[in-house]
Amino acid sequence: MSIADLRKEYSHATLSEANVHPDPIAQFSLWFDEAMKAKIPEANAMSVATVGSNGRPSSRILLIKDFDQRGYTWFTNYDSRKGRELQNHPHAALLFHWIELERQVRIEGRVERLSDVENDAYFQSRPLKSRIGAIASAQSETIASRDDLEAKFAAAEAQFGEHPIRPAQWGGYRLVPDRVEFWQGRPSRLHDRIAYSRRADGTWCLQRLQP
Numbered sequence: 001m002s003i004a005d006l007r008k009e010y011s012h013a014t015l016s017e018a019n020v021h022p023d024p025i026a027q028f029s030l031w032f033d034e035a036m037k038a039k040i041p042e043a044n045a046m047s048v049a050t051v052g053s054n055g056r057p058s059s060r061i062l063l064i065k066d067f068d069q070r071g072y073t074w075f076t077n078y079d080s081r082k083g084r085e086l087q088n089h090p091h092a093a094l095l096f097h098w099i100e101l102e103r104q105v106r107i108e109g110r111v112e113r114l115s116d117v118e119n120d121a122y123f124q125s126r127p128l129k130s131r132i133g134a135i136a137s138a139q140s141e142t143i144a145s146r147d148d149l150e151a152k153f154a155a156a157e158a159q160f161g162e163h164p165i166r167p168a169q170w171g172g173y174r175l176v177p178d179r180v181e182f183w184q185g186r187p188s189r190l191h192d193r194i195a196y197s198r199r200a201d202g203t204w205c206l207q208r209l210q211p
Contacts, residue, residue, distance in 0.1 A: 010185025012102040015192035017208060024180035024196040024204060025069055028105060031182070032067075035098045047095040048074065050085040058085065064094075065122065071176040072107060073114065075122060077139035079169045086111050092175055102185035107177050114172035123166040131164045132157050181209070 021027040035043035042063070049059040058081065066073040072094060077083055086092065094107040123131060136149070136156040143149055156164070177198070184192040193209035 009187050010102040010191070011187055013184055014186065015182060015184035015194055017194065017206060020182065020194055020206070022204065022206065024177065024182075025067065027182060027196075028067065028107075028180065031098075031101075031103060031105065032096075035096075035101060035103075038098075038100055040098050040100050043096075043098060045096075046074075047097075048082065049093040049095070050082050051089045051091070052081075052085050053088050058082070065172070071109065071174040073172055073174045075119075075170070075172040077134070077137070077170050078113070080139035083139075083169075086173065092173075094175060104181075104183040106179075106181040106183070107175065108179040109175045109177040111173050111175050114174060116171075119171035120166055122172060123170065128162065128164070131166075132160065134170045135160065135164055135167050186211075 021030065032043065044064045045061055046064055047059050048062050049057050051057050060082065062074045062076065064072055064074055078087075090111045091109065092111050094105075096103075096105040096107075098104075123134070126134075132153060136153040179195065179197050181193060181195040186192055189211060191211040193211060195207050195209050196204045197207070199205055
């Protein structure tokens, strides 16, 4: 069978303007809870797409750590490629794909850094070796070998022991959404797409999009 012949009919659920929450964060919370109850592996995994100074997009999979009415939060190295791109172009797009539920959620908006207080609190909640790794790794920079990386980790572990301090270049981002789209797979590729756009006054406009 060729790749072009790989296809699946979607029939798990439906999505309509009549049964979605008027607030997209609340609707996301409903879907996220359903993904968790369905025991989808790493339901908190999302693609984060950024744009470089040359206009080229790049994306990677990260784990969401929180969401509320302020936006969607994750943590990383500020000096990484995505960190440098967000410094120059503070907008991003997130994508959640819960394939078992035949659902996607696309989220777009501006990105802001979290406060030192928020960063310190989350850093201290991480497993010890993850904290050591954040200190040891200059994320996105080249390194000669795996052995060199493990030597850096061992050196950081010896230096900081049980009480590593959050490095200044490590912290969180919050995406403040201005567009959120919910996608539900349907038969015959006539998928349901409900999009929310934030108005100037902060309220949301809801529209159905053609598949």
